[in-house]
Amino acid sequence: MPSLTIHRNDTVQVLTGADRGKQGRVLRVFPDNATVLVEHVRVVKKTVSSKTGRRTKGGIAEQESPIDVSNVALVCPNCGPARVGFKIDGDMRVRVCKKCGQTMPTKK
Numbered sequence: 001m002p003s004l005t006i007h008r009n010d011t012v013q014v015l016t017g018a019d020r021g022k023q024g025r026v027l028r029v030f031p032d033n034a035t036v037l038v039e040h041v042r043v044v045k046k047t048v049s050s051k052t053g054r055r056t057k058g059g060i061a062e063q064e065s066p067i068d069v070s071n072v073a074l075v076c077p078n079c080g081p082a083r084v085g086f087k088i089d090g091d092m093r094v095r096v097c098k099k100c101g102q103t104m105p106t107k108k
């Protein structure tokens with residue numbers, strides 16, 4: 001499985017599309033098709049039917065939809081959206097900002 005440079009709980013900035021420039025937290029990563037779900041990005045309104053048998057009234061629910069990882073950039077704490085490289089630290093492969101060399105550990 002190809003490892004993505006974007007991980008869950010990363011802060012990313014959207015590079016293209018209607019949400020260009022928005023930053024958000026990565027909610028989910030889908031390695032199979034290299035897409036990520038980013039909080040408050042590419043939100044689609046879904047009509048919620050009241051016919052589902054639940055007691056909730058019908059209405060509009062907002063939900064994020066996945067965006068291609070190539071359309072987002074990891075946000076470096078020093079320089080903002082940045083390209084990511086890797087370095088070997090002990091036996092760990094860690095992500096580093098290509099601009100300033102800041103390591104960007106995966107948040108749990």
Ligand SMILES: [Zn+2]
Pocket residue numbers: 076077078079080082097098099100101102
């Ligand atoms: Zn940086």
